[in-house]
Amino acid sequence: MKFRDDFPLPDTAWPPTREFWAAAARGELSLPRCDGCQRFVWYPDGACRRCGATSRTWTVLAGRGRLFSWSVVRRAFIPQLEGDVPYVAGLVTIDEDPAVRLVTRIVDADPAQLRIDMPMRVVFRPLRFAGVPRTVTAPMFTPSHA
Amino acid sequence: MSAARADWGFPTPLENVSGAVAIAGVGEADHTKASGRTPKQIAAQAIERALADAGLTPGDVDGLMYTPFDGQQFTAGDYRAHFGTRHDMWVSTQGGGMVWAGSAPHEAGLAIRAGRARAVVNVFSVAWATQRAEMVGGPGEVHAQELFKQNLEVPFGWFPQPVYFATIARRHMHEYGTTPAQLGAIAVTCRRHANLTPAAVLRDKPLSLAEYLASPPLCEPFRKEDCCLISDGGGAYVVTSIERARDLRQPVVEVAGVGVGNSRTGAYWSQQGDITSTPQVFAAPGAFRMAGLTPADVDVLACYDPFTIVSLMQVEDIGFCRKGEGGPFVEGTTLHFDGGRLPYNTHGGMLSHAYVLGIAHVVELVRQLRGEAAAQVPDARVAVYGGYTGPQASTLILRRR
Numbered sequence: 001m002k003f004r005d006d007f008p009l010p011d012t013a014w015p016p017t018r019e020f021w022a023a024a025a026r027g028e029l030s031l032p033r034c035d036g037c038q039r040f041v042w043y044p045d046g047a048c049r050r051c052g053a054t055s056r057t058w059t060v061l062a063g064r065g066r067l068f069s070w071s072v073v074r075r076a077f078i079p080q081l082e083g084d085v086p087y088v089a090g091l092v093t094i095d096e097d098p099a100v101r102l103v104t105r106i107v108d109a110d111p112a113q114l115r116i117d118m119p120m121r122v123v124f125r126p127l128r129f130a131g132v133p134r135t136v137t138a139p140m141f142t143p144s145h146a
Numbered sequence: 147m148s149a150a151r152a153d154w155g156f157p158t159p160l161e162n163v164s165g166a167v168a169i170a171g172v173g174e175a176d177h178t179k180a181s182g183r184t185p186k187q188i189a190a191q192a193i194e195r196a197l198a199d200a201g202l203t204p205g206d207v208d209g210l211m212y213t214p215f216d217g218q219q220f221t222a223g224d225y226r227a228h229f230g231t232r233h234d235m236w237v238s239t240q241g242g243g244m245v246w247a248g249s250a251p252h253e254a255g256l257a258i259r260a261g262r263a264r265a266v267v268n269v270f271s272v273a274w275a276t277q278r279a280e281m282v283g284g285p286g287e288v289h290a291q292e293l294f295k296q297n298l299e300v301p302f303g304w305f306p307q308p309v310y311f312a313t314i315a316r317r318h319m320h321e322y323g324t325t326p327a328q329l330g331a332i333a334v335t336c337r338r339h340a341n342l343t344p345a346a347v348l349r350d351k352p353l354s355l356a357e358y359l360a361s362p363p364l365c366e367p368f369r370k371e372d373c374c375l376i377s378d379g380g381g382a383y384v385v386t387s388i389e390r391a392r393d394l395r396q397p398v399v400e401v402a403g404v405g406v407g408n409s410r411t412g413a414y415w416s417q418q419g420d421i422t423s424t425p426q427v428f429a430a431p432g433a434f435r436m437a438g439l440t441p442a443d444v445d446v447l448a449c450y451d452p453f454t455i456v457s458l459m460q461v462e463d464i465g466f467c468r469k470g471e472g473g474p475f476v477e478g479t480t481l482h483f484d485g486g487r488l489p490y491n492t493h494g495g496m497l498s499h500a501y502v503l504g505i506a507h508v509v510e511l512v513r514q515l516r517g518e519a520a521a522q523v524p525d526a527r528v529a530v531y532g533g534y535t536g537p538q539a540s541t542l543i544l545r546r547r
Contacts, residue, residue, distance in 0.1 A: 010297040017297045043294045071312035072366040077283050089304040103299045116320045
């Protein structure tokens with residue numbers, strides 16, 4: 001399979017996640033909420049797993065969550081990540097529903113100070129990759145001391 | 147596990163094939179670093195050796211199973227071209243490696259029982275050491291191709307599999323107190339077994355626990371030694387009816403039980419309901435029920451092991467210890483072939499033997515039950531393979547008759 005020229009930037013036009021990236025460009029964290037049962041549908045890869053409804057509404061979140069787990073990545077597994085290592089990538093749950101986990105970067109934090117269940121808040125940063133001229137604004141998380 | 151999390155997956159209902167079929171022949175291609183071979187060439191060698199092992203000719207085989215995931219696997223057309231046969235074959239794409247190395251005997255059993263085939267070859271091969279440089283993220287490429295991962299995970303650098311499972315390992319450490327030294331015990335045991343196995347890629351590279359702990363972090367909490375090697379190689383096995391197996395040259399290795407379990411979130415580990423478990427929790431019970439056995443009856447275990455944590459979770463989830471106690475369980479000599487409570491990956495596994503996604507694990511277990519393995523477990527009578535892919539896991543129980 002040939003990947004897009006700007007891989008690994010997200011394809012912000014891809015319909016299932018287009019609104020996620022559009023909201024990020026506006027500085028908002030937004031996820032789809034099932035119109036049938038109000039549960040967040042993540043990933044939005046089909047009907048709601050709980051009630052089967054297919055209609056959903058993208059909903060802006062407070063941007064607060066908890067650190068579920070992470071890894072400090074010290075090797076670039078693809079050349080585009082050469083400029084990033086070492087970096088921290090992991091999973092953050094959202095306060096609105098702890099069963100929903102966002103894959104994200106953990107930024108502005110000393111990895112040695114990270115703790116599971118630590119409160120986190122969203123920040124918006126550009127995704128910037130070696131050899132890729134464009135950037136895309138993405139939701140990332142940092143420890144929130146509030 | 148809380149009630150909410152218990153619903154994170156489900157078993158696949160399977161028909162009872164216990165005692166109906168046997169693995170009558172096994173073969174492995176040479177396992178090497180980059181070799182310039184193609185997966186099809188490797189597969190042909192593995193099949194030739196499996197047929198020789200079974201005492202069958204190419205014309206005797208009328209069924210073929212493989213995994214159509216990379217477009218490079220050995221198909222019925224390849225079989226006819228390579229062996230010069232012309233007869234029709236029963237073909238299944240529910241075979242090959244990973245979870246299917248464990249579930250293929252069930253599918254083959256149904257086909258044999260229905261009279262669709264008499265001798266079924268299950269084959270798997272890779273040339274990822276040769277092809278690695280052209281693959282995006284090496285063997286991670288198949289994950290990068292999945293569009294939700296491509297758009298929601300890869301951009302953040304949560305990619306490829308070492309990063310997924312390092313994240314899962316940290317969570318397992320948090321939830322259950324698992325330690326790096328306990329992951330290291332798995333790596334050290336598998337390396338010891340590989341050092342005793344002539345065909346193992348890392349046969350000449352010893353590893354001590356001190357060396358493991360001193361190894362620099364790769365993607366924390368993983369070290370390089372927590373991750374499987376990458377190699378070119380393959381394997382195959384032949385399934386026949388029990389009656390046919392009795393007439394062939396090898397001791398009968400019966401398929402006693404098969405189970406398959408599924409995660410409701412498919413291959414999205416990030417969303418998996420119980421992220422520190424595997425679908426073995428849904429696969430193993432049915433397999434043991436079908437076999438009329440329990441984990442206490444098992445003499446040797448081999449699990450699909452891309453990472454140490456995946457071994458540890460499967461040991462828990464197949465039922466050899468309580469959930470969360472995998473860390474203490476695998477310490478010391480528990481997993482050693484010679485006197486351990488649960489001899490494990492006695493050929494070295496994917497960590498140290500070869501990265502052929504489980505097919506070599508089944509080959510090794512058959513050899514154990516025949517008494518012809520390199521790191522031989524004394525009087526092995528019951529063996530279990532834990533297969534895994536992401537969305538699914540399988541438990542295959544084999545018994546010497």
